[in-house]
Amino acid sequence: MSAQPRAxxxxxxxxxxxxxxxxIADFLRRMRNGIEDGLDPTTAxxxxxxxxxxxxRDAVDRISRxxxxxxxxxxxxxxxxxxxxxxPFFEFLYEVWWRVExxxxxxxxxxxxxxxxxxxxxxxxxxxxxxxxxxxMKEHPLPRWARFMVLDWAFVLPFVSVFVRRxxxxxxxxxxxxxxxxxxxxxxxxxxxxxxTGKPFSERYRLQRFGRGGFVEIAVRTGAPIVPxxxxxxxxxxxxxxxxxxxxxxxxxxxxxxxxTFPWLGALGLIPLPSKxxxxxxxxxxxxxxxxxxxxxxxxxxxxSEQVRETIQRKLYENLIKRGSAFL
Amino acid sequence: MARRLPLRTRFQRxxxxxxxxxxxxxxxxxxxxxxMLRYQPEIGPGLEMPLVRxxxxxxxxxxxxxxPRLQLVHADDAxxxxxxxxxxxxxxPVNVAPSGAISLSHILRLARRPSVPLPHPLFGPTLERLxxxxxxxxxxxxxxxxxxxxxxxxxxxxxxxxxxQSRFDAVAAVRxxxxxxxxxxxxxxxHPGDVLDMVAGARR
Numbered sequence: 001m002s003a004q005p006r007a008x009x010x011x012x013x014x015x016x017x018x019x020x021x022x023x024i025a026d027f028l029r030r031m032r033n034g035i036e037d038g039l040d041p042t043t044a045x046x047x048x049x050x051x052x053x054x055x056x057r058d059a060v061d062r063i064s065r066x067x068x069x070x071x072x073x074x075x076x077x078x079x080x081x082x083x084x085x086x087x088p089f090f091e092f093l094y095e096v097w098w099r100v101e102x103x104x105x106x107x108x109x110x111x112x113x114x115x116x117x118x119x120x121x122x123x124x125x126x127x128x129x130x131x132x133x134x135x136x137m138k139e140h141p142l143p144r145w146a147r148f149m150v151l152d153w154a155f156v157l158p159f160v161s162v163f164v165r166r167x168x169x170x171x172x173x174x175x176x177x178x179x180x181x182x183x184x185x186x187x188x189x190x191x192x193x194x195x196x197t198g199k200p201f202s203e204r205y206r207l208q209r210f211g212r213g214g215f216v217e218i219a220v221r222t223g224a225p226i227v228p229x230x231x232x233x234x235x236x237x238x239x240x241x242x243x244x245x246x247x248x249x250x251x252x253x254x255x256x257x258x259x260x261t262f263p264w265l266g267a268l269g270l271i272p273l274p275s276k277x278x279x280x281x282x283x284x285x286x287x288x289x290x291x292x293x294x295x296x297x298x299x300x301x302x303x304x305s306e307q308v309r310e311t312i313q314r315k316l317y318e319n320l321i322k323r324g325s326a327f328l
Numbered sequence: 329m330a331r332r333l334p335l336r337t338r339f340q341r342x343x344x345x346x347x348x349x350x351x352x353x354x355x356x357x358x359x360x361x362x363x364m365l366r367y368q369p370e371i372g373p374g375l376e377m378p379l380v381r382x383x384x385x386x387x388x389x390x391x392x393x394x395x396p397r398l399q400l401v402h403a404d405d406a407x408x409x410x411x412x413x414x415x416x417x418x419x420x421p422v423n424v425a426p427s428g429a430i431s432l433s434h435i436l437r438l439a440r441r442p443s444v445p446l447p448h449p450l451f452g453p454t455l456e457r458l459x460x461x462x463x464x465x466x467x468x469x470x471x472x473x474x475x476x477x478x479x480x481x482x483x484x485x486x487x488x489x490x491x492x493q494s495r496f497d498a499v500a501a502v503r504x505x506x507x508x509x510x511x512x513x514x515x516x517x518x519h520p521g522d523v524l525d526m527v528a529g530a531r532r
Binding site: 067077158 | 333391392393394395397427428429430431434435437438440448477478480482498
């Protein structure tokens with residue numbers, strides 16, 4: 001008796017997949033018939049495809065286009081097709097795993113340049129950039145891909161380097177940021193850098209020093225508004241308890257975190273904990289009034305940098321209270 | 329902009345020394361217009377260059393987990409930029425590179441070359457051994473690093489100050505190279521894209 005309702009539940013999910021499976025089986029059967037009739041394999045294959053459903057033919061066509069190299073990458077190595085292909089995985093993390101709640105996404109300009117500045121956390125793999133990206137893609141009325149600044153060290157790692165670059169990561173340096181903003185892109189920067197991701201769990205949500213305020217200089221120079229972003233939840237995904245300094249020095253990493261699961265569980269330790277996230281986009285700070293002379297004014301740049309930092313810190317505390325329990 | 333990373337290899341140190349000499353010389357002789365063209369690797373069917381020979385291998389080894397972003401200068405643009413620079417010289421370094429960039433995997437797909445991913449510590453020695461047998465020769469100085477990390481440079485000075493408009497962007501240069509170079513191929517007729525095309529019934 002108890003098995004029956006479960007079978008009924010599984011029904012629709014299987015049903016969605018069934019046509020394509022049936023179509024493939026059909027295709028193989030027709031192809032075998034063709035070969036048995038004395039046709040050569042290519043002709044048989046071509047005839048058998050004539051009756052494939054449209055969606056499947058489109059999928060095959062897409063893959064074949066990909067393999068022939070008929071796709072576009074921009075000069076930063078961003079590959080929109082690739083980003084779209086991996087998007088569902090991040091959608092899963094966004095909706096199911098971390099249950100992200102995004103607020104005031106409308107503060108992100110829907111066109112033109114803008115610099116998103118956020119707190120940085122997540123010792124092993126900082127997912128905050130991908131979740132901010134997810135919030136813009138899912139909740140913004142005019143979704144757009146954002147580029148994010150990534151620590152150089154990520155580009156030394158096999159697979160990670162390729163992946164990060166194809167979804168919009170750019171090696172973090174002022175030259176790249178300025179050029180991206182001049183191309184009217186949406187750029188994400190994490191001024192805390194490795195100091196933010198590498199801080200111990202006990203110091204979570206305490207913002208580190210914001211570099212030397214270089215991000216403000218970039219924004220002033222390009223006339224891009226700064227949108228402060230507060231991300232709550234990213235600190236709990238990999239609670240960093242210790243630091244393997246010796247290993248970090250040996251492989252040239254900024255730090256090698258020790259978490260309750262990593263490295264003890266090996267690859268399983270890479271699975272982030274399912275904390276609950278909130279992302280708040282604050283009011284954009286318009287810097288276009290300062291003009292190019294302000295670039296040399298260290299004091300002004302520092303003041304704006306501190307203002308952004310305080311905004312993010314305040315919003316972090318507010319959202320921590322709104323979120324309540326970290327995992328439930 | 330100040331250098332951010334330490335110079336690691338011999339080639340990098342040599343180049344930096346050269347640029348240092350160039351800087352000093354042009355500062356001491358302000359009456360001379362010193363223009364330095366920094367070329368990205370050149371590409372063209374007839375060129376005897378390590379990277380071109382590498383791309384013409386019948387089976388191209390690549391580094392597992394890396395897909396460098398490259399800008400390859402078409403041979404016509406390489407000479408064109410030189411000519412434009414002599415006619416319209418500017419002071420200081422100018423990057424000669426096509427607009428846009430292309431990743432190695434994309435190049436190999438366009439050139440229809442099968443690739444063999446190797447763990448990166450094995451890449452250099454293998455290429456050397458394979459190269460000797462197939463006539464590709466080892467890559468120059470930093471070629472192995474270039475084929476791991478890639479490089480993208482800002483070519484705006486070439487366009488706005490020397491006023492040279494590249495005829496080929498990064499993708500077009502590779503397409504032209506692929507169309508005009510025959511090279512040696514082990515699997516002439518086979519390409520996974522073709523098989524899928526047949527399945528999809530697409531006719532090109």
